[in-house]
Amino acid sequence: MKISPISGFPEYLPSQRIVEQHFLDVIRETFELHGYPSIETRAVEPVERLLGKGGDADKEIYGIRRLAADEATAAADSELGLHFDLTVPFARYVLENAGHLSFPFRRYQIQKVWRGERPQEGRYREFTQADIDVVDVGELAPHFEAEMPLVIAEVFRKLPIPPMVIQVNNRKIPEGFYRGIGIEDVAGTLRIVDKLDKIGPDKVAEQLVAAGCTPEQAQQCLALAGIRSADLSFVEQVRALGVSHPTLDEGLDALAAVIRAGMDNAPGAMVADLKIARGLDYYTGTVYETQLAGYESWGSFCSGGRYDSLASDGKTTYPGVGISIGVSRLLGLLLSKGLVTASRSTPAAVLVAVNDEESRPTSVGIATALRQRGIPCEVAPKPAKFGKQIRYAERRGIPYVWFPGAAESGGDQVKDIRSGQQDDADASTWQPPAEDLRPQVTAGADPSP
């Protein structure tokens, strides 16, 4: 049976997986420092629930069915599908467990999702997302809208990647502005303006006029969408357009609060960018997108926003705000361009050599002593010539080889195979430099040829 990759379902080699693990560890650690507990939801939801959300997501859903199902049970099985994001399952989880959760309820969720889309560069059928959300009952305090990008900015600051810029807007700004200049179809106008980066200002103006705007209204929309500032000056720039509407004022105040929190706590991480709209209709306040410096054409790697009705059971409504890191998309770019690399392909920092098969227990004992002090190691598979055992370590990037009984005293020695330096060592006390203990994940191309 022929073996070949399945398009859209990427897999990593061990050294690439070490990069992915480092990214996921930094994400998790940062989310937890900010007090977010983890949840995971099952991979499947009723198809009916999946179809109800996320716009035209119905085109993308994978249904599942038991291959051995008979007619009767097949009907029931066919109602389950793989989740295509983590927001729909989270909303269901909140409703299902509301009685057991304390509100406002924060959570992070790092899981795979599946979409039956046509695979293309940076788009997968199976991929990992890392989400944080906060939901509350009835009302959600606005300071949570400032918290989301601060957490994300900290994640990106800790990762070995080019600068990330979190673009923030508030839906109320275009909504109030459009109403202030007499445009009624806010959603339709937003959808056209959202294409600005793709089709340019001339085409946007054309489409706006085709949709019923006057040329003056179209130019005003473009002027608003052109405003971008890393500080609070966007407020004055909007005011200078001479439009006034209470919803616009609300939006400007809310966005200013988010940007001010960014200036105070994560300088340089955020910009107010008034063209950001997000395609999805359910956002009602702050919205976020994120660009990687130098790779703007790849689109957003981290997006989200506030929704006044994340979930509702008819009696109670749960407003929320959330943001989602596209981990697989980001890694796909970084790995394919050689922008990030792991120092080795195994967690082992030490290979304990084996002098002969009879003395393997001695080598195993040394490895046990090293592990008890947290030093990852493995024992050589064969009592080969030392040169061969060193090459075994080299191929995996293991920095140290331990030679039992190699010292004149009869004690052990350890060799740093990068420098060739070989010293007497005692397994109960020897410690590698901290940077050698775990694989290092750093920016830049793989140094190996």
Place this chain on the structure above:
Amino acid sequence: MKISPISGFPEYLPSQRIVEQHFLDVIRETFELHGYPSIETRAVEPVERLLGKGGDADKEIYGIRRLAADEATAAADSELGLHFDLTVPFARYVLENAGHLSFPFRRYQIQKVWRGERPQEGRYREFTQADIDVVDVGELAPHFEAEMPLVIAEVFRKLPIPPMVIQVNNRKIPEGFYRGIGIEDVAGTLRIVDKLDKIGPDKVAEQLVAAGCTPEQAQQCLALAGIRSADLSFVEQVRALGVSHPTLDEGLDALAAVIRAGMDNAPGAMVADLKIARGLDYYTGTVYETQLAGYESWGSFCSGGRYDSLASDGKTTYPGVGISIGVSRLLGLLLSKGLVTASRSTPAAVLVAVNDEESRPTSVGIATALRQRGIPCEVAPKPAKFGKQIRYAERRGIPYVWFPGAAESGGDQVKDIRSGQQDDADASTWQPPAEDLRPQVTAGADPSP
């Protein structure tokens, strides 16, 4: 739309997920200390590949299909199914990436798998497994068969669970023994003896005779299966049965080597248990099962063995040995019986109180200072009365509440809400006791009522 759990697809509340994370962290950390790199494989494999392995697994496979697929593409989609274990995908991964891997190749893999089985206690349709395997090209050194249970014994020693006993056997022992007493149908005999724990010795003897054994042969089979020792005395007990066969000798030597390594490195963790057979036909040497003390009737929580042909591409054969922890099964038991518990339902060690909404930036600044030194914390959602902010922390199990400016000096104070002790504190130096920094996961029932 009604919301209800889906049978066989368990989900955890945040405090239960903290228990699961602790288990997964211990498993990962131990695997990495032993030099195992991680891989993940895609969730799907061609159905043809899934059907080819694992006995009657075809009954259990979930196929996937795009709901929006038209006739033509539906045909192609229907050839993919969700993996039901991590061994079949690993074998495929080894063949697909052999040119990029260094052999012998170790890996660990912690992922969800799916089986369309009828759900019952301790059986799920979606569950997490944690596997380690070593594969080599052509030949696999026997010491790896001793390594597997040593790694697993270390995992179980570090987990807050009752004692685990790893039962080890070697397929060559019953095979040589059966041949030595004139039984030709080794596989058929093994399958019957494997039911010993379920149906008892009388029924096993009955079935063996029905399958063509003499009553004496049946009694010999039962005598062999009854042998169990934590030391090497099993060898003498087998010898005392007076059977000899070269394959039996090989098996006894191999099992003695594994048990000896266990006695040296993990005393009390392993027993030689000659009734262990494992249902699957592809095991050819050492086999492992694992019982939780006091919960033997739940069956094995960790199983595996050696297979001389894990994978083959026609030219090259890759023998391997592996073992798999049934993480979800184990957690399902422990959580349902209240045998393990987390000290809180959030990673946050500190809740920073908010005096009034205007001073929120002060509280955010304190939280930032604490986080910079690795202390997980969150800022109170509302400037409510302090009693209310304390109750917010209490409900989540957060041990400390930080009061900005509460000291007579105008500095801050921190209260341990369990003892009521409140002291002056500085966010740039204060450190909680190590055991309060992260949620503690311990054996025993949830202390809350």
